[in-house]
Amino acid sequence: MRLRSVLVCGLLLLAIAGCGGGGAVDETTDPAATGSAAEGSGKALDKAAYVKKVDDICRNAEVEIRNSVQRNKGRYGMGFGAQPSTKQQEEVVVDLMLPVIAREAREIHALGAPSGDEAAVAAIVVALEKGVRETEARPSLSQGEQNPFSEAAELSKEYGLEVCGQ
Numbered sequence: 352m353r354l355r356s357v358l359v360c361g362l363l364l365l366a367i368a369g370c371g372g373g374g375a376v377d378e379t380t381d382p383a384a385t386g387s388a389a390e391g392s393g394k395a396l397d398k399a400a401y402v403k404k405v406d407d408i409c410r411n412a413e414v415e416i417r418n419s420v421q422r423n424k425g426r427y428g429m430g431f432g433a434q435p436s437t438k439q440q441e442e443v444v445v446d447l448m449l450p451v452i453a454r455e456a457r458e459i460h461a462l463g464a465p466s467g468d469e470a471a472v473a474a475i476v477v478a479l480e481k482g483v484r485e486t487e488a489r490p491s492l493s494q495g496e497q498n499p500f501s502e503a504a505e506l507s508k509e510y511g512l513e514v515c516g517q
Contacts, residue, residue, distance in 0.1 A: 398465045398511070405459055406514035412455045413514075419447045426510035441490035452500075455515075456477045471510050 396404065403445040420429075420443060427443045428435035435443075464472035482500035486492050492499050507516025 396463075396468055398468065401462070401465045401468075402511055402513065404462060406512055408455055408458050408462075409512070409515035412451045416448050416451050419451070423447060437491075437494055439491055445487060445490050445495040449483050449486055452479065456480050456483070468510075471506070473514075475503055475506045475510060475515075478506055 367409075403489055408446040408477060423443075423446075427446075429443075455474050459472065459479075460476045463469075479500070485499040504516040
């Protein structure tokens with residue numbers, strides 16, 4: 352039952368957050384400073400193309416987290432029939448999931464935003480990084496009803512992301 356709890360928690364964090372990995376985006380950055388999304392050709396992405404790229408980032412992160420949890424399940428007490436402790440479940444979140452979510456936030460930030468959407472995109476990235484920092488500081492948040500990624504999820508949904516925030 353606890354293994355299911357860990358996996359559900361991880362997939363929930365992933366689905367809700369849709370983004371993550373290492374370093375944080377500076378919350379004091381002017382939201383308009385994220386720039387415009389551009390592909391290799393230098394053309395700005397329209398919102399539909401941008402949403403597709405960001406949702407691809409989130410989809411890839413979901414796969415990465417699932418694979419990482421699968422590869423490392425023995426290390427965290429999640430072998431066949433095992434009951435990982437709350438501490439082990441929190442370690443899975445901190446060690447395996449949060450780095451991916453933080454990296455997603457960096458990738459979204461680096462992608463930029465469609466013209467006129469800079470503030471909305473910056474708000475999503477800042478909310479993701481805030482969720483990562485809060486969970487790193489208090490891993491028990493991953494086990495409770497308080498979701499440190501709820502703001503990012505809501506902003507992602509409002510923006511129209513279909514994978515991120517769902």
